[in-house]
Amino acid sequence: MQPHLKLHDGTQFPAFGLGTWKSKPNEVYTAVRVALEAGYIHLDCAAIYQNEDEVGKAIADAIKAGDTSREKIWVTSKLWNDSHEAQHVESALQKTLSDLGLEYLDLYLIHWPVAFKHGVTFPRSREEFLTLEEAPLEKTWEAMAELKAKGLTRQIGVSNMGPERIDLLSGVGETPAVNQVESHPYLPQTELLTYCQSKGIQLTAYSPLGSPDRQTRKSDEPSLLEHPTIKEIAEKHGVGTGDVLIAWALGRGTSVIPKSVTDSRIRSNLKATELKLDADDMGAISNFGKSYRYIDGTFFAGPNSPYTADGIWA
Numbered sequence: 432m433q434p435h436l437k438l439h440d441g442t443q444f445p446a447f448g449l450g451t452w453k454s455k456p457n458e459v460y461t462a463v464r465v466a467l468e469a470g471y472i473h474l475d476c477a478a479i480y481q482n483e484d485e486v487g488k489a490i491a492d493a494i495k496a497g498d499t500s501r502e503k504i505w506v507t508s509k510l511w512n513d514s515h516e517a518q519h520v521e522s523a524l525q526k527t528l529s530d531l532g533l534e535y536l537d538l539y540l541i542h543w544p545v546a547f548k549h550g551v552t553f554p555r556s557r558e559e560f561l562t563l564e565e566a567p568l569e570k571t572w573e574a575m576a577e578l579k580a581k582g583l584t585r586q587i588g589v590s591n592m593g594p595e596r597i598d599l600l601s602g603v604g605e606t607p608a609v610n611q612v613e614s615h616p617y618l619p620q621t622e623l624l625t626y627c628q629s630k631g632i633q634l635t636a637y638s639p640l641g642s643p644d645r646q647t648r649k650s651d652e653p654s655l656l657e658h659p660t661i662k663e664i665a666e667k668h669g670v671g672t673g674d675v676l677i678a679w680a681l682g683r684g685t686s687v688i689p690k691s692v693t694d695s696r697i698r699s700n701l702k703a704t705e706l707k708l709d710a711d712d713m714g715a716i717s718n719f720g721k722s723y724r725y726i727d728g729t730f731f732a733g734p735n736s737p738y739t740a741d742g743i744w745a
């Protein structure tokens with residue numbers, strides 16, 4: 432039995448899933464087929480990853496092949512920043528459902544607390560953004576609740592949000608089921624995790640391996656997969672460093688969604704859900720003493736934007 436976390440309505444949420452950002456056309460179909468055949472029960476998707484149609488084809492073929500069923504899998508997707516205005520929320524989800532070939536999602540997240548004009552994928556000028564006054568997150572949240580009421584998604588949640596924004600949304604509607612944020616030993620998000628747990632919100636850790644395949648990767652950024660402490664613990668247990676990072680995330684009570692398109696890694700990452708780190712391992716990893724954010728979000732902040740980095744991230 433894979434690890435699960437309980438959502439605030441009692442639903443069991445599979446704590447381990449497959450990330451699909453940067454998984455290219457032709458690669459992502461095979462990755463999802465391998466994952467579902469290997470026993471994955473949770474897929475993390477998003478409209479902005481521009482590959483949901485291929486993920487959907489893989490899900491359909493896996494179900495046809497008898498590898499899984501719709502009821503057995505948990506599918507998450509995310510509302511992109513150009514569809515925050517209430518009149519665009521349902522059509523954005525309908526597009527995702529059509530691409531994924533599904534009648535409902537298990538979880539739909541507001542991807543970022545940042546809004547763009549409708550149809551803008553990545554803004555190039557200030558005029559292409561909407562401010563939070565023009566597109567209030569509370570209104571987006573109310574529209575998300577309607578999707579749940581219509582049965583188009585079983586759960587609703589948020590991503591890249593801190594306590595202030597979550598409190599704002601919880602004040603106008605239901606508490607988000609999940610908050611998906613960057614989290615790994617360089618950015619353990621300990622305070623946010625404590626806050627989320629106190630509200631019954633599950634925290635999903637994205638970029639748990641340090642997102643080394645990003646186009647925007649900096650040549651001098653620290654590597655989690657090569658970190659000496661992680662290597663030492665991996666040697667002690669006779670596993671890979673990726674396995675240790677996955678086990679650490681699960682061991683501290685978060686869900687985790689490593690991305691891979693490599694057959695052997697897709698399988699070994701799933702196997703890592705069985706790895707138990709001891710208190711010494713957990714303590715050593717939690718005391719890196721260095722902070723680093725890989726998804727620095729420069730794409731949404733700066734002089735051409737009404738948002739600042741401090742105003743965006745959890």
Ligand SMILES: NC(=O)C1=CN([C@@H]2O[C@H](COP(=O)(O)OP(=O)(O)OC[C@H]3O[C@@H](n4cnc5c(N)ncnc54)[C@H](OP(=O)(O)O)[C@@H]3O)[C@@H](O)[C@H]2O)C=CC1
Binds near residue numbers: 475642696
């Ligand atoms: N809500 C949000 O705003 C965000 C959500 N996400 C979600 O989180 C997922 C994971 O994060 P992501 O940024 O993709 O990066 P990850 O930290 O998951 O790293 C992915 C990279 O690690 C490699 N890899 C996978 N497994 C191993 C292993 N066992 N050993 C060594 N290398 C390994 C992959 O290679 P290969 O594929 O070649 O095997 C790929 O290069 C995303 O795909 C997406 O679904 C991510 C960022 C933001």
Ligand SMILES: CC(=O)C(C)=O
Binds near residue numbers: 452477479542726
């Ligand atoms: C990867 C992702 O979800 C981003 C950049 O929003």
